[in-house]
Amino acid sequence: MNILQKPSEHYNDRQNGAKPSYIILHYTETRTLQEAEGYFLGCREHPGGGRVSTHYMIDEDGTIIQYVNERHRAWHAGVSYWAGNDDMNVRAVGIELVNPGRKYGYRAFPARQMEALVRLCKDIMARNGIAASRVLGHSDVAPSRKSDPGELFDWEMMAGAGIGVFPKPEAEDRKVAGDYLRDEQFLKEAFIKIGYDPKAALPELILAFQRHYYREAFGDQDNTLPGRMNEAAAARLHWLVRNRTDL
Ligand SMILES: [Zn+2]
Structure with a gap:
């Protein structure tokens, strides 16, 4: 090189x-x-x-x-x-x-x-x-x-290409996705489990997560998704919680 x-x-x-x-x-x-x-x-x-x-x-x-x-x-x-x-x-x-x-x-x-x-x-x-x-x-x-x-x-x-991991949600991830939208504490704990800073505010964690794992949020015409979780993003989060290794 x-x-x-x-x-x-x-x-x-x-x-x-x-x-x-x-x-x-x-x-x-x-x-x-x-x-x-x-x-x-x-x-x-x-x-x-x-x-x-x-x-x-x-x-x-x-x-x-x-x-x-x-x-x-x-x-x-x-x-x-x-x-x-x-x-x-x-x-x-x-x-x-x-x-x-x-x-x-x-x-x-x-x-x-x-x-x-x-x-x-x-x-x-x-x-x-x-x-x-x-x-x-x-x-x-x-x-x-x-x-x-x-x-x-x-x-x-x-x-x-083998650099970083990207979630591939399955049925079991989609099944619990709604729980993350209903329970802010559960959501925050999930971000911490996959490595994020417990001291950061929840909206900051959601944005950081979306920038990395749910870029679709930023293509939204109404711009309502950035900073707000939806079920598709939550399913990816759950997949990462289940599959986390070598944090
Ligand atoms: Zn920088």
Whole structure:
């Protein structure tokens, strides 16, 4: 795999020299690759004020650039949580996809960019022994703050390539789906069971879940579905509760 190297000084050590065990996917929310790169290399001030970085960034044409070695802790996820772990930067490899994002005109991820992402993820997973289920979005690990990579990101295609898991509800999942709509506590507990942060508010958890597992919610003409569970989404949630491994 052809990977350009542009070393950044924005990193520190992982605890105990542990190998990464997660991959976190992002979009840059910048007009250009150069703008994001300026933040990672420290030659452009980040609007958030802090210093940021990533292990990899993938341009819309599929070009892959590496900024931080995988054995180091890059600064991409910020305050984050998944399945009892906080500070996901300690455990994760970060990959940024160049995309203007919500701020500058969110648009589809081109096929060449997605193909490069699939190749890169497979390589990282194989070298570090990362389970398919441990590839997540920034919005999954920071649902109160972040919405990237967002609802235009095709997690179902990724799961088809062996990266991440995507639910395939069966009759028993559809049978109990209604229970999730009637009982907010039951619903919240299910999100926590599959890894989400117990401290996040329920509407934030629903949105994060929909961005990853029920993108159809965002194609709704009336825009009533985002942030609100329906039976089809609840059936997928139940499938994930039943089939969860390697959170
Ligand atoms: Zn992000």
